Amino acid sequence: xDVYIRVSDLTxxxxxxxxxxxxxxxxxxxxxxxxxxxxxxxxxxxTLLKSMVGLVYPVRGHVEILGRDPYxxxxxxxxxxxxxxxxxxxxxxPITLWDLVSFGRYPHLKLLDRFSREDEEIxxxxxxxxxxxxxxxxxxxxxxGGQLSRGFIARALAQNPDIYLLDEPFExxxxxxEQVILEVLKDESSKGKxxxxxxxxxxxxxxxxxxxxxxxxxxxxGPPSEIVNDEMLRKAYGGAP
Amino acid sequence: MRSLYLYIIIFLLIVSTVNPVYAGDDGLYIVTTxxxxxxxxxxxxxxxxxxESLIRFDRHVSTYELTPQDSEKIWLSDxxxxxxxxSEEAIGQYALAIKxxxxxxxxxEFLRDDIPTIVDNPYFWMDxxxxxxxxxxxxxxxxxxxxxxxxxxxxxxxxxxxxxRELDRWIRDVVNEIPEExxxxxxxxxxxxxxxxxxxxxxxxxxxxxxxxxxxxxxxxVQKFEDIVDRNVNxxxxxxxxxxxxxxxxxxxxxxxxxxxxxxxIFIETLSYEENVTSYIDxxxxxxxxxxxxxxxxxxxxxxxxxxSPIFDNPVxxxxxxxxxxxxxxTLMVVMALTSLVGSFAVLRGWSIFSDALGxxxxxxxxxxxxxxxxxxxxxxxIGLFIAFSVGTIERVTRLRADVVIAITFTSMLAIAIIIISxxxxxxxxxxxxxxxxxxxxxxxxxxxAVGSALAIxxxxxxxxxxxxxxxxxxxxxxxLGIRSGVLHFLYLILLAVTTVSAFMSIGAIPAIAAIIxxxxxxxxxxxxxxxxxxxSLVIGIVSGLTGFYASYYLNVNAGAATIMTSVFxxxxxxxIYIFRKPPTPEVSR
Numbered sequence: 001x002d003v004y005i006r007v008s009d010l011t012x013x014x015x016x017x018x019x020x021x022x023x024x025x026x027x028x029x030x031x032x033x034x035x036x037x038x039x040x041x042x043x044x045x046x047t048l049l050k051s052m053v054g055l056v057y058p059v060r061g062h063v064e065i066l067g068r069d070p071y072x073x074x075x076x077x078x079x080x081x082x083x084x085x086x087x088x089x090x091x092x093x094p095i096t097l098w099d100l101v102s103f104g105r106y107p108h109l110k111l112l113d114r115f116s117r118e119d120e121e122i123x124x125x126x127x128x129x130x131x132x133x134x135x136x137x138x139x140x141x142x143x144x145g146g147q148l149s150r151g152f153i154a155r156a157l158a159q160n161p162d163i164y165l166l167d168e169p170f171e172x173x174x175x176x177x178e179q180v181i182l183e184v185l186k187d188e189s190s191k192g193k194x195x196x197x198x199x200x201x202x203x204x205x206x207x208x209x210x211x212x213x214x215x216x217x218x219x220x221x222g223p224p225s226e227i228v229n230d231e232m233l234r235k236a237y238g239g240a241p
Numbered sequence: 242m243r244s245l246y247l248y249i250i251i252f253l254l255i256v257s258t259v260n261p262v263y264a265g266d267d268g269l270y271i272v273t274t275x276x277x278x279x280x281x282x283x284x285x286x287x288x289x290x291x292x293e294s295l296i297r298f299d300r301h302v303s304t305y306e307l308t309p310q311d312s313e314k315i316w317l318s319d320x321x322x323x324x325x326x327x328s329e330e331a332i333g334q335y336a337l338a339i340k341x342x343x344x345x346x347x348x349x350e351f352l353r354d355d356i357p358t359i360v361d362n363p364y365f366w367m368d369x370x371x372x373x374x375x376x377x378x379x380x381x382x383x384x385x386x387x388x389x390x391x392x393x394x395x396x397x398x399x400x401x402x403x404x405x406r407e408l409d410r411w412i413r414d415v416v417n418e419i420p421e422e423x424x425x426x427x428x429x430x431x432x433x434x435x436x437x438x439x440x441x442x443x444x445x446x447x448x449x450x451x452x453x454x455x456x457x458x459x460x461x462x463v464q465k466f467e468d469i470v471d472r473n474v475n476x477x478x479x480x481x482x483x484x485x486x487x488x489x490x491x492x493x494x495x496x497x498x499x500x501x502x503x504x505x506x507i508f509i510e511t512l513s514y515e516e517n518v519t520s521y522i523d524x525x526x527x528x529x530x531x532x533x534x535x536x537x538x539x540x541x542x543x544x545x546x547x548x549x550s551p552i553f554d555n556p557v558x559x560x561x562x563x564x565x566x567x568x569x570x571x572t573l574m575v576v577m578a579l580t581s582l583v584g585s586f587a588v589l590r591g592w593s594i595f596s597d598a599l600g601x602x603x604x605x606x607x608x609x610x611x612x613x614x615x616x617x618x619x620x621x622x623x624i625g626l627f628i629a630f631s632v633g634t635i636e637r638v639t640r641l642r643a644d645v646v647i648a649i650t651f652t653s654m655l656a657i658a659i660i661i662i663s664x665x666x667x668x669x670x671x672x673x674x675x676x677x678x679x680x681x682x683x684x685x686x687x688x689x690x691a692v693g694s695a696l697a698i699x700x701x702x703x704x705x706x707x708x709x710x711x712x713x714x715x716x717x718x719x720x721x722l723g724i725r726s727g728v729l730h731f732l733y734l735i736l737l738a739v740t741t742v743s744a745f746m747s748i749g750a751i752p753a754i755a756a757i758i759x760x761x762x763x764x765x766x767x768x769x770x771x772x773x774x775x776x777x778s779l780v781i782g783i784v785s786g787l788t789g790f791y792a793s794y795y796l797n798v799n800a801g802a803a804t805i806m807t808s809v810f811x812x813x814x815x816x817x818i819y820i821f822r823k824p825p826t827p828e829v830s831r
Contacts (some may be wrong), residue, residue, distance in 0.1 A: 074723045077722070090715075106707050107724075
């Protein structure tokens with residue numbers, strides 16, 4: 001399997017004088033797998049994910065996405081569909097679900113390009129995949145929390161990336177939306193794409209190829225059956241899970 | 242407790258020695274607003290007292306800001322004298338508050354029985370014989386306040402009245418040399434009415450109606466222009482200290498349009514060391530000499546190229562009869578289109594108050610440029626860019642919310658503007674003039690600058706519409722989609738700065754801010770799609786400008802204010818639509 005993301009001896013801290021959030025983390029992620037990064041709140045999962053897409057600068061070490069450095073080569077970010085945990089989106093803006101998802105096509109459009117029929121088909125397919133075709137003309141403020149999360153997944157799909165990075169996508173959403181999202185991601189990974197998800201609680205393990213327990217560093221890393229047991233969880237969470 | 246009393250006593254003792262007390266033993270201490278008033282008072286007081294003015298030499302009344310030192314002077318004065326009109330009246334109101342109503346006289350009240358016309362026109366001192374009345378009344382009043390020196394005041398007054406009578410004779414002699422048919426006056430405000438009546442001039446027109454009030458409207462400017470042409474006015478007279486104001490721009494525009502070459506600077510409210518006009522008598526002599534210089538010439542036919550085509554009888558086309566109105570109209574349209582387009586991103590991003598900071602900051606830029614002798618536009622633009630970069634940087638470094646940083650920036654900019662205006666000599670820009678400029682006074686150069694900025698910014702916005710939209714509604718998303726957000730962030734701020742300054746220079750600071758915020762805000766409420774939002778915003782902006790322009794012409798109001806009110810009206814309609822809109826129902830519509 002090809003290495004899609006390689007994290008080498010990565011140390012990240014939020015400001016120059018503060019202590020590190022995590023130190024000397026080395027990880028590899030492969031095409032075609034679904035990886036769950038699990039650990040307590042404040043353990044650095046989100047930071048790890050952000051540094052993997054080039055949004056947080058490391059103190060030491062480096063990150064490679066598809067063999068390229070995301071800090072120098074902004075174009076490689078276009079191949080990563082990143083869905084942040086906190087949606088810093090003005091949901092009251094005159095933006096419909098269709099518009100939100102079509103943003104996923106923007107990285108592929110040159111300055112003078114028009115939005116083509118092909119782009120429109122890709123956007124429509126993405127919306128259909130997350131089961132929201134009836135809500136295309138809804139403004140974001142008219143959607144439920146779960147629908148909005150599915151909308152962001154659809155945007156990542158429309159981007160047609162090689163890598164999906166999702167930061168706590170199942171936080172406070174309904175069961176149906178969670179199942180829809182997991183099925184879509186499973187489908188994408190079967191096409192050889194890498195999917196990385198963070199969660200702070202136990203999630204649908206049957207979908208996961210690999211689990212990384214993370215608390216200010218890698219606690220354990222392997223198939224769910226080997227990793228998810230009382231001993232490991234106690235180690236990662238520092239008490240009863 | 243005892244030591245507290247001791248401290249208070251010591252403090253009061255110190256205060257009483259620090260404060261110079263002019264009243265009582267040293268004779269009268271008179272404080273006035275205008276310098277020429279303190280000059281007249283000084284002539285009556287002689288050595289038996291002292292008079293000074295709050296407004297300094299070489300300064301325009303509208304740049305005056307009360308300071309604690311001045312408040313102290315007002316408090317210590319035996320008598321505070323003001324005329325009581327326009328922005329000067331506000332100083333009188335301060336004095337009434339400080340002195341609790343005692344020892345303050347408004348000449349408009351004080352001389353009401355002697356000069357009944359003073360109620361409608363305060364500029365009585367332009368007739369030296371009316372000033373004689375003031376001197377007589379003041380000498381009596383001073384005598385009542387300080388009976389020991391009554392004789393001195395009466396004697397000084399008689400001596401001064403002698404000088405005023407001589408001045409009157411001298412003016413008469415000079416005016417007699419001006420050909421009678423040339424004795425027509427067109428001036429700033431109705432300030433030469435008394436002078437004209439005394440010395441046989443005819444006032445054929447004046448810029449701005451009420452004293453000290455400046456609210457020119459489009460129709461009004463047109464009427465003035467037609468008066469100038471009809472009466473073959475060759476020279477327009479303007480207060481020396483209004484050299485740097487929009488009012489002068491209006492006059493210059495009219496002069497250009499009519500082919501009148503000259504604007505003569507006279508002294509109405511101000512005295513000047515620079516120009517060596519340091520007393521009331523100097524002022525009257527200088528004005529007479531200026532009138533003589535400009536009016537004692539052969540009269541040239543004016544009229545420029547005023548078209549008399551019948552198509553201008555059509556009410557829709559009538560406002561376009563003159564070149565300066567066409568310029569004003571074009572500039573207003575271009576600026577409204579630009580602001581509503583660029584403003585729509587600001588409203589999406591929650592940055593609309595940023596234009597406020599820029600609008601106010603640009604005032605500081607204007608003042609700096611004035612002081613350094615730079616181009617106004619450049620000065621405003623440089624400060625605009627400075628604000629853009631400092632807000633952008635502070636926001637990124639401190640993680641304070643943008644609204645906090647912006648509020649800090651614009652209030653500090655306004656404070657700097659007030660300090661510069663009230664303390665550094667040579668600046669005679671009134672804040673009110675800057676806040677509501679007049680689009681009918683747009684020069685050809687300003688129009689082309691507005692068009693140029695609009696073309697440059699418009700093409701940038703169209704080219705980068707997607708990036709700007711994405712960055713405005715979802716900054717995080719735009720970063721993860723590989724957009725160079727840092728670059729875009731500053732580019733957008735620069736864009737907003739250039740837009741604000743362009744609008745500011747042509748329609749005034751307040752209309753500029755309104756034009757950036759109101760049309761997109763109205764559109765925001767009723768739009769569902771980004772494209773619809775921007776197009777509607779653009780339409781609302783242009784409709785507001787169009788309505789504002791016609792309203793200004795036909796209803797006789799300021800164009801900028803009428804434009805804002807149209808936008809506000811549309812905004813309110815959109816609020817109502819927003820309240821009564823129907824929620825959508827799920828359906829496949831694509």
